[in-house]
Amino acid sequence: MRDRFLQLTGHNVVRFVDYMGRLTLFFGEAFTSLFRPPWFFREVIAQMFHLGVKSLPLVAVAAFSVGLVLAMQTVGVLSWFGAANYIATIVGMSMVRELGPVLTALMVVGRAGSGMTAELGSMRVTRQIDAMRVSAVNPMKYLVSTRLLACMLVMPLLTGVADILGILGGWVIGVTQVGLTSKYYYQLTLKYISLNDVIPGVLKTVVFGAIIGTVGCFHGYHTSHGTFGVGQSTKAAVVSGSLLVLVSDVFLTRISLIIWP
Numbered sequence: 001m002r003d004r005f006l007q008l009t010g011h012n013v014v015r016f017v018d019y020m021g022r023l024t025l026f027f028g029e030a031f032t033s034l035f036r037p038p039w040f041f042r043e044v045i046a047q048m049f050h051l052g053v054k055s056l057p058l059v060a061v062a063a064f065s066v067g068l069v070l071a072m073q074t075v076g077v078l079s080w081f082g083a084a085n086y087i088a089t090i091v092g093m094s095m096v097r098e099l100g101p102v103l104t105a106l107m108v109v110g111r112a113g114s115g116m117t118a119e120l121g122s123m124r125v126t127r128q129i130d131a132m133r134v135s136a137v138n139p140m141k142y143l144v145s146t147r148l149l150a151c152m153l154v155m156p157l158l159t160g161v162a163d164i165l166g167i168l169g170g171w172v173i174g175v176t177q178v179g180l181t182s183k184y185y186y187q188l189t190l191k192y193i194s195l196n197d198v199i200p201g202v203l204k205t206v207v208f209g210a211i212i213g214t215v216g217c218f219h220g221y222h223t224s225h226g227t228f229g230v231g232q233s234t235k236a237a238v239v240s241g242s243l244l245v246l247v248s249d250v251f252l253t254r255i256s257l258i259i260w261p
Contacts (some may be wrong), residue, residue, distance in 0.1 A: 027214040033145040040146050047150035051112040052158055059107045063162035066099055067091055067169025075177055084178045088188035091170030096193055100163040101201050102249055104155065105208035109241040113216040116147055117237040120220025121230040129221070144217040151213035155205040200256035207252060208245050215241040
């Protein structure tokens with residue numbers, strides 16, 4: 001029993017290390033391709049529209065709802081200490097430093113990441129990617145690098161919108177339940193949020209974008225076994241992408257607290 005457990009654990013560790021190694025090599029190849037011509041600017045813009053604009057309603061609703069809930073859960077505790085006015089500061093700091101970037105990344109993984117995997121997976125199983133290579137078009141550069149760059153560019157923009165809408169959700173509770181004026185809420189929000197809070201959040205989103213683009217394209221690019229394989233790759237991309245975003249957030253938060261305490 002013990003030998004079986006150790007064998008299974010070792011097998012899973014080897015599979016995880018192998019997966020992370022192949023994922024890193026895939027990212028390295030796609031990222032270095034960005035610096036070599038030809039450059040497909042139109043494809044990057046098209047992907048930014050597809051990933052960003054079409055994900056915006058989902059991100060907006062999620063961020064506004066989280067801002068509302070966070071304010072509702074916090075205002076009661078703050079009232080015990082006579083500090084309900086600080087609801088603006090708590091919601092603003094939480095959204096800018098943590099909730100905005102992570103929430104946006106998880107929404108984009110679920111919608112855009114899975115879409116990338118399904119699209120590339122369908123192209124793989126129908127041999128469209130092979131046809132591109134025969135036509136002297138580098139599929140890694142045209143399909144993967146453009147999507148990777150689009151993810152890295154669009155994530156900070158989506159997160160900015162999520163931060164604003166999350167703060168707006170807190171404003172609704174602050175005005176209707178605490179009795180703050182809109183001007184006072186606005187002043188309190190800006191008073192305690194500095195560039196040291198904004199910069200780490202923005203840098204996180206670039207890393208999250210790289211993770212989403214790499215994982216989504218990796219699973220789609222290596223899809224096999226027809227339509228069944230497309231479904232399996234899409235599921236694996238969502239699970240792996242979500243977990244990697246959450247795990248990387250631990251390390252990124254720790255690093256940001258060291259640099260910007």
